[in-house]
Amino acid sequence: MTRQVPEPGQGIIMWKVIEKRMKEKMDGSMFIGTWWSLVPPLLAIVLAFLTKEVYSSLFVGVAVGALLYTGFSPWDSFVSFFEIMKDSMNLNILIFDVLLGMIIVLMAKSGGSAAYGNWAGSKIKSKKSALLATTGLGVLIFVDDYFNCLTVGSVMRPVTDRYKVSRAKLAYIIDSTAAPVCIIAPISSWAAAVNSYVPDDAGITGFQLFLRTIPYNLYALLTLAMVLFVVITGFDFGQMKRHEKNAVNGDLFTSGAEEFETVEIENASEKGKVMDLILPVAVLILSAIGAMIYTGYLGGATDVFTAFSGCDAETSLIFATSVTILFMLILYLPRKVITFKGFMDSFVEGFKLMIPAVAILIFAWSLKGMGDALGIGVFVENLVGTNASASVILPAVMFMIAIFLAFSTGTSWGTFAILVPIVVAMFPGQKNLEMMIISVAAVLAGAVCGDHISPISDTTVMSSAGAQSNHINHVSTQMQYAMVVAAVCIVGYLIAGIVKIWWAALGSSLLILFAVLTVLKRREQKKNAEEQHA
DSSP, X not given: OOOOOOOOOOOXXXXXXXXXXXHHHHTTOTTTTSGGGGHHHHHHHHHHHHHSOHHHXXXXXXXXXXXXXXXXXXXXXXXHHHHHHHXXXXXXXXXXXXXXXXHHHHHHHTTHHHHHHHHHHHHXXXXXXXXXXXXXXXXXXXXXXXXXXXXXXXHHHHHHHHTTOOHHHHXXXXXXXXXXXXXXXXXXXXXXXXXXXXXTTSSSOHHHHHHHHGGGOHHHHHHHHHHHHHHHHXXXXXXXXXXXXXXXXXXXXXXXXXXXXXXXXXXXOTTOOTHHHHHHHHHHHHHHHHHHHHHHHHTTOSSHHXXXXXXXXXXXXXXXXXXXXXXXXXXXXXXXXXXXXXXXXXXXXXHXXXXXXXXXXXXXXXXXXXXXXXXXXXXXXXXXXXXXXXOTTHHHHHHHHHHHHHHHHSOHHHHHXXXXXXXXXXXXXXXXXXXHHHHHHHHHHHHHHHHHHOTTOHHHHHHHHHHTOOHHHHHHHHHHHHHHHHHXXXXXXXXXXXXXXXXXXXXXXXXHHHHHHHHHHXXXXXXXXXXXXX
């Protein structure tokens, strides 16, 4: 998911003169609003998979985008590269990342993480239980996916490490209980986003439409079902199988472990208790929810549900992390769990911990901003049009278009903004309302799916950061799992378009998914048996 970004800064007069001249030239670029707008993100994605190096891949994508945007003018490309990077950055999220990194370091320094790991180890007796607990916590933290990814990772990582769960598997569980949960939770920042993208003349309010899309959001519901299947049965396939085998042998990372050696927590306090982790997490969650509701009421809301529709999620997250850090100061220092110097040093250490995530986020946002500048939304809107007939295949078609757009841009919210109004416009005057609901649900599901498998998605980046997993390892393993669900969803939306009954579409999709997973599991078992006899 990529959030709305702040307005560009004013800059100095000379810079504005240069920028104005640059934009005058941009208006005539032959690449804007055409299929060329897809080249930068697709190039970055392909390079990331080929080179296994995400930073240079994203840089190349942004640079190529700048050349296309300026019509291959060298100086204008240089200027536009940094101007779009500046405008695309979301400072609020960067501040939230750094503050949460500080909280994670403080939990470790206080001994709270170790104490919680020891306590959880006495309660959680198996790898399956550890993964189920991680899944349960991911489902419980449904108000915001950024918050979910980093909090679940920091709390559960000591437990999953104890039971030799690979970091790629942990990242998959985190990512699969972040956006897929948020998109079906009425009280979440995602519900607020969808509500804001529904036109006033849709014949149904945005919140009502969101509620009715939930049982038709096949990707989110089937993803959660697949997570439970994988955890309960212990079934792994594809590259994830290799990561899990390595983890059993003591290598939790397979590759990329050096990224997370920049911050070493030495001499963790022996006075730490379980409450040194549990209480800060509780304060973090409660203050985040409270701040979201409060900012929603400031926006004119009259009840809790509508408060989330108008909340300022990013400011609320910064407030919550700030309150939590202050709470930890009061909790730790009087008990001498940590020194004041150690407390203040954790800010820099937390920043170091988040450097990989911050760097990827900045380049990913820049790539998304370059796509906006090249008119990728205009190209897709012209391609889809607003006059398509409401045929039974429309939901499946919109699902696939949303996947491609979200995968290419790394943003599900941006995909909502482009495609939801188009779908609503296909059904004027509440014509065939159920089909409109199914088609909007398909867009939401496809956007989450595309975002889920995109290496330039900030939610995917944060899941890697939360699990402290190599980013490409996370993307490559998760993509194989997600595409199984996506393939079943296409069939499910064809069924939904025909029957227009949510329980029939969802029930048949679940049956197909479990049948596919059972077949894959038996094939893996057969393959393992043959390898053992060889």
